[in-house]
Amino acid sequence: MTQPVPLKQMLCFALYSANHAMQAAYKPLLDEMGLTYPQFLVLTQLWEVPEMPMSRLATALQLESNTLTPMLKRMEAAGLVTRRRDAQDERQVILGLTAKAEGLRQAAVQVTTCLTEEIGAPQPELMALLEDVVALRSRLRALQR
Template identity: 50%
Template sequence: MAVSPTLEQQLCFALYSASRAMTARYRPLLDELGLTYPQYLVLLALYERDGRTVKELGEELRLDSGTLSPLLKRMAAAGLLRRTRSADDERSVVVELTDEGAALRGRVAEVPGGLFRDTDVTVAEIADLRARLQDFLARI
């Protein structure tokens, strides 16, 4: 009979713990902007390419519509973005930044720099870890 690995030996637990720790590090930086972590991700995606459909955002952010739609509604109510029906396909909703959402771009861009300011993690280590995680994600 094989002995199962301990909790600390579980990859899933290491990933879960790291994700929670990262989100906790982001929280004070995002609180200053009045954003949650998922809202921050939506803004990053829209800064890369504005005018995406909800479906496209969901695919890129790996969020289902049940999670994404209320998030986008809250962001629209806060004046950060607008949601409109596509002229080409009324079933599709297009998400675009408002002037207020676009104006946050510079402040949002400062968030990653503040994340590791008090640690000894290097940019090269972060890049290597990100690449390895992206490769791992593609494999599973």
């Protein structure tokens, strides 16, 4: 008679609920910028590399076109990104940043910095946790193939 592991001791639930808590913490700050959490992640990637095909963004965020296409269209409608077909390869859609999105860049840096401080945990510990979470993600992705 094997006992189920209690919810509180399950790593999958810890990740699930910590992720929700993180999104809730970002929410008020992103609301001021008029961004959703996934949109903020998209822009974070584009602030690093301001022009890239959708396929590359998909790889970076580990999201599929069925998630990104509608989201990017909403962002385009909101004047945050540009979308154009690559002349060399008409299959690809090249993404770009608008001036509006560029204007949000500094505010976004403040958001992350501010939130990292507010958490109130020592920076080295957070870095260590980051590494561990990334390592777990790698192991989990390895299971997919």
